Amino acid sequence: MNVLLRALTNVGRATFAAFSGVGHAAVLLFDALRFALLGWRVGQPLRLAPVAQQLREIGVDALPIVVLLGFTVGLMLGIQFIASLSEFGAQSQVIVAVAKSVTREFGALITAILVAGRSGSALAARIGSMKVSQELDALSVIGIEPVRYLVTPALLAMLVMLPALTILASAAALVGAALYSAPALDITPTAYLLHTMNLLDAGDLWQGLSKSFVFALLITLIGVSTGFSVSGGAEGVGRATTRAVVLSISWIIVVDMVFSFFVNR
Amino acid sequence: MPSHPRDGPALQPPGLGPEPPVASAQALIDVHQLQAWYGRRRVLHGIDFRVAAGEIRVIMGGSGSGKSTLLRHLIGLQRPASGTVKLFGTDLGTASERELLAVRKRIGVSFQGGALLTSLSVGENVALPLREHTRLDESTIRIMSRLKLEVVNLGGFQDLMPGQLSGGMVKRAALARAIVMDPRLLFFDEPSAGLDPVVAAELDELILRLRDALRMTIVVVTHELESAFKIADTITVLDQGEILMTGAVEAVRAAPNTRIQDLLNRRPREVQVDAETYLRRLTEEEG
Ligand SMILES: Nc1ncnc2c1ncn2[C@@H]1O[C@H](COP(=O)(O)OP(=O)(O)OP(=O)(O)O)[C@@H](O)[C@H]1O
Ligand SMILES: [Mg+2]
Numbered sequence: 001m002n003v004l005l006r007a008l009t010n011v012g013r014a015t016f017a018a019f020s021g022v023g024h025a026a027v028l029l030f031d032a033l034r035f036a037l038l039g040w041r042v043g044q045p046l047r048l049a050p051v052a053q054q055l056r057e058i059g060v061d062a063l064p065i066v067v068l069l070g071f072t073v074g075l076m077l078g079i080q081f082i083a084s085l086s087e088f089g090a091q092s093q094v095i096v097a098v099a100k101s102v103t104r105e106f107g108a109l110i111t112a113i114l115v116a117g118r119s120g121s122a123l124a125a126r127i128g129s130m131k132v133s134q135e136l137d138a139l140s141v142i143g144i145e146p147v148r149y150l151v152t153p154a155l156l157a158m159l160v161m162l163p164a165l166t167i168l169a170s171a172a173a174l175v176g177a178a179l180y181s182a183p184a185l186d187i188t189p190t191a192y193l194l195h196t197m198n199l200l201d202a203g204d205l206w207q208g209l210s211k212s213f214v215f216a217l218l219i220t221l222i223g224v225s226t227g228f229s230v231s232g233g234a235e236g237v238g239r240a241t242t243r244a245v246v247l248s249i250s251w252i253i254v255v256d257m258v259f260s261f262f263v264n265r
Numbered sequence: 266m267p268s269h270p271r272d273g274p275a276l277q278p279p280g281l282g283p284e285p286p287v288a289s290a291q292a293l294i295d296v297h298q299l300q301a302w303y304g305r306r307r308v309l310h311g312i313d314f315r316v317a318a319g320e321i322r323v324i325m326g327g328s329g330s331g332k333s334t335l336l337r338h339l340i341g342l343q344r345p346a347s348g349t350v351k352l353f354g355t356d357l358g359t360a361s362e363r364e365l366l367a368v369r370k371r372i373g374v375s376f377q378g379g380a381l382l383t384s385l386s387v388g389e390n391v392a393l394p395l396r397e398h399t400r401l402d403e404s405t406i407r408i409m410s411r412l413k414l415e416v417v418n419l420g421g422f423q424d425l426m427p428g429q430l431s432g433g434m435v436k437r438a439a440l441a442r443a444i445v446m447d448p449r450l451l452f453f454d455e456p457s458a459g460l461d462p463v464v465a466a467e468l469d470e471l472i473l474r475l476r477d478a479l480r481m482t483i484v485v486v487t488h489e490l491e492s493a494f495k496i497a498d499t500i501t502v503l504d505q506g507e508i509l510m511t512g513a514v515e516a517v518r519a520a521p522n523t524r525i526q527d528l529l530n531r532r533p534r535e536v537q538v539d540a541e542t543y544l545r546r547l548t549e550e551e552g
Contacts (some may be wrong), residue, residue: 043366063546084348116491130382138380141340142442 024229027219028147032155036263037146044145050153058154059161063168065118066111072170073106074098074176091185098177099196103204104264107170109256115162115246120223121185123154124244127227138229146228146251155220162216163209170208211259215240215252231264292509293318293450293482294339299348301334301506306333309505311348315497318449323493326503332486333454335503339348339484340374340452341365352450370398373443377434377454381427381442388423391442398446413441429546433464437471451475453485457492462527465489469496490529494518499503502528519535 037046076151077131127150130136178192185192226244230236266381281475289393294397296314300307308331315320326332338350341357349484352368360368381390401409414420415435430438436456443451443490456472457465467494475481492516493500500511500517504524510517517525526532 030299042362126384133383134378134380135382136378137342138374138376138382140342140454141369141372141374142397144367144397 009199017251021225025225027053028214028225029155029221031145031147031218032151035152036156039148039152040215044148045089046148046152051076051195053154054157055161057122058115058157059165062115062118062161062165063232066114066165066169067111067158069114070107070172071176073110073169073172074102074178075177075180077101077106077173078177078180082181091130094181094185095192095195098181099174099199100204102170102173102177103200104195104207105256105260107173108166108208108211108215109252110173111162111166111169112212112219112252113249115158115165116219116252117245119154119158120219120248121241121245123220124227125237125241126150127224128230128240129234131228131230132233151220151224154194154212154224155217158216158220159213162219163212166208207263212257214255214259218251218255219248222251280512287429290319292316293353293527294484295349295351295354296339296468297349297351299335299338299350300346300347301331301338301343303425304523308506309338309457311510312506314501314508314511316482316484318482319476319480320498321472321485321496322483323497324487325487325493325500325528328488329505330503331506332503336452336454336484336486340372341368368493370394370446372450372452372457373447373448375436375439375443375454375456377458379439381438383427385427387425387430389417390427390438391423391445393442394446410441410445413445414438416444417441418467419422419486430482433468436460436468440468441469442514444479444481447479449482451483453483455487457487464491466493472496474524504528 035044036046077098078094080092081097085093085097119253127136127146130139130150137145150171168189174193174196175189178189182189183194187195206254223244226240226247230240272538284446293316294314294316296312299309299312301309301316312335314335324332324335338345338357339352341350341352341360347356353371355364356369357365357368379385382393385393388407388410391413392406395409399406407440411420411423413422417440419434419437419441422434422438427435427438440453443453456468460468472485473496476483485493485496497514499511499513500518501511502517502525507508509522509525510520512520518529520526
């Protein structure tokens with residue numbers, strides 16, 4: 001009886017924690033947007049310098065690795081599709097399969113996972129260590145809302161940069177696929193890419209882009225809310241960083257699946 | 266419209282003695298029946314606390330007595346569960362965002378660990394409040410923040426990062442940031458904790474100078490008896506979430522209260538637990 005009750009209590013607590021986590025994130029999102037739009041009215045104006053800095057850290061600095069990974073994923077898809085589709089003599093379908101899976105799925109997914117690992121964890125670590133060292137308290141007391149100072153710039157930069165990186169990663173992936181598959185299909189890479197362009201419609205691109213907006217929200221909100229909830233010194237910061245990465249990648253994959261289900265039905 | 270930091274009624278009539286009246290009509294801080302809870306545990310049991318303009322008030326008390334909790338309420342980091350906290354007549358519990366900001370521009374806080382932003386240099390840390398709250402141009406901001414660094418004897422250190430400073434320098438840099446807007450009210454958490462006696466004494470001197478030269482009202486939380494007696498006009502003794510007494514240094518030293526004498530003479534306190542509570546605590550299950 002006691003055991004059962006305790007188990008129930010634990011389930012209840014976990015559920016409550018999950019919901020309050022989502023609630024906390026929602027409040028953060030609301031505040032971050034409120035400061036972005038109306039902050040100047042309550043003496044908390046949005047500054048451009050930190051936004052520029054976040055744009056650089058989240059976007060520009062990630063550019064080489066994102067392009068490289070996109071290219072590699074493209075190669076990989078080319079290899080797989082050529083091999084598996086030639087079994088059915090359907091080699092010519094490679095172009096459409098790669099084009100759709102890259103633009104709808106892999107471009108956004110690979111980029112989001114990479115950025116979660118790079119920038120989501122960095123956000124959690126930065127905010128967490130600021131909390132532990134009372135820097136967040138110091139900001140509040142100076143009259144600087146930590147959400148406006150730390151979250152709003154990161155959120156805006158993420159919303160701009162994740163879609164931008166997604167486009168670049170997709171392009172790199174298509175080039176990678178073209179370089180591998182074109183010889184196998186007896187066409188030039190340029191012809192491969194032109195063919196790809198013809199096959200893609202706006203809906204495909206939009207699917208990838210709208211996902212990346214959602215992923216941008218997920219990465220930022222999970223990163224900052226785990227950062228704000230840090231307690232217990234340096235060890236707590238380390239745990240929060242790991243937690244932010246695991247949580248955001250899990251959410252990204254699950255949300256991606258649900259999204260794909262509803263859009264492609 | 267951000268106001269110039271030197272605006273506001275910063276000047277007191279001169280000739281304010283070292284022991285101003287404790288309960289004056291123009292109290293800058295007015296706390297009434299403040300209670301604070303952590304979960305189901307009450308850590309402040311109805312605190313009444315007033316600080317008059319121009320005085321240096323020291324809050325003393327043993328570890329866990331609630332000093333930091335009281336301070337967090339005074340600077341608006343925690344809202345009172347019940348009771349009121351008023352600064353400059355503004356009730357922090359019911360203040361709007363804008364009113365709270367107005368109060369925050371008029372106070373300075375030096376945290377125990379300094380709490381300098383590690384991503385900014387010392388100079389940028391000190392300049393931060395000016396950048397945020399004034400429209401002064403860059404060179405004026407630079408001059409004003411260097412001036413404040415000079416005040417705390419850190420002239421020329423503005424380009425160092427916080428990680429490159431010693432403990433005493435961090436405290437002084439934090440103090441420079443706290444006073445850069447010329448606040449009327451300064452809060453100082455554990456100024457001398459973890460410092461060698463000479464540096465600690467220098468900080469004490471600095472606090473006295475701030476009050477005398479800039480006419481600040483200063484609230485200091487400290488463990489250090491020596492420093493407390495040296496700088497305080499009035500001492501508030503906190504014990505287990507209650508105020509044991511508030512009075513001038515001599516009055517506190519002479520107080521007959523045994524808890525106060527224990528604190529002053531560093532005597533270990535007698536732990537009184539009756540057998541039943543003791544047994545219950547041992548056998549209590551978690552959760
Ligand atoms: N975040 C918290 N959660 C739960 N309990 C807390 C928290 N912060 C403080 N307490 C409790 O409140 C009481 C008062 O703590 P507080 O930090 O105000 O004491 P203090 O006088 O500053 O002590 P010290 O001199 O050791 O810093 C303590 O019993 C402490 O355990
Ligand atoms: Mg404390």
